[in-house]
Amino acid sequence: MKQFQNNSLYYDVDVKIIKQSEHCIFYEMRNDEGKGSIKSYQVFPGIKLTYNDFHMGQCPYHNPLHKDILEINHCREGRFECNFINGMYTYLGEGDLAVNTMVNNRIIDSTFPLEHYHGVSILIDLEDAAKMISPILKDISIDLYILRDKLCAGDRCFIIRAKNSIQHIFSELYTIPDEVKYGYFKLKVLELLLFLSIIDTSEQFEKRTYFQKNQVNKIKQIKQFLTQHIEYHFTLKELSKRFDISLNSMNSCFKAVYGIPIYAYIRTYRMQVAASMLLQSQYSITVIAGNVGYENSSKFASAFKAVMHISPSTYRKSH
CATH class of the missing domain: 1.10.10.60 (Homeodomain-like)
Known part of the structure; x- marks a missing residue:
């Protein structure tokens, strides 16, 4: 269970560990606003996939242990508000995908304007994950640092609005049977990284993303x-x-x-x-x-x- 030993430090104090196993950790959060749960799975060294299910207005605070973490969020239901340190706001809606880095705590606060949110997050520790990606994908080139700089240049939050290609990647993740989920997680994470590595950012970037x-x-x-x-x-x-x-x-x-x-x-x-x-x-x-x-x-x-x-x-x- 060494791979999960620091997870309790990743979220704020309102988030409690309910269950823990070799490959999965289950968090729960309760307060006057409502409740929420997070199921976090270790997919590869340095890569975690989490299911987020919240019925409250406030998102639990992320406290990354070091700066090189790439976060990918897919919204299945609800809305996600992100408040950046520069005073700007951006939003994720149903079917949308967002990619951002946790650098120097650029994000001040995250909330759920509709007071409910369901989705999947993929957290990539670039230092650890980069060592793993190359041996697995010998015939395919994915450089996680290049991917980060491509999508999040200038500390932006890169958003892809709902489209069939995103739906194709994530739809099965919400219904996958338990007996094959760990292998399926690996396939889906690699598929997503390949998709993002070849995407044309000039076609996806929106001028009016921030408020x-x-x-x-x-x-x-x-x-x-x-x-x-x-x-x-x-x-x-x-x-x-x-x-x-x-x-x-x-x-x-x-x-x-x-x-x-x-x-x-x-x-x-x-x-x-x-x-x-x-x-x-x-x-x-x-x-x-x-x-x-x-x-x-x-x-x-x-x-x-x-x-x-x-x-x-x-x-x-x-x-």
């Missing part, structure tokens, strides 16, 4: 304002003026943070609140509709069915 701190803070204030006043309907112009942010910036940044446009977000939130009220109260559907901002109960019923895929009355009866 400024003041923009993100205003967007979070807008979200909080809307969710605290769900009985009212505000126009985008009203929100833009109230929070002193341009319409274009407000719309693009809100979608980056929460994954969907403002109106779609608040409609979904209203229906989730309405669903809770249908189950936990004896209020009529008309009263519940009014509580979430719908004077017309038929329009509320249509919106509820569009989001929850079932009518309000049927939802109440079936649950």
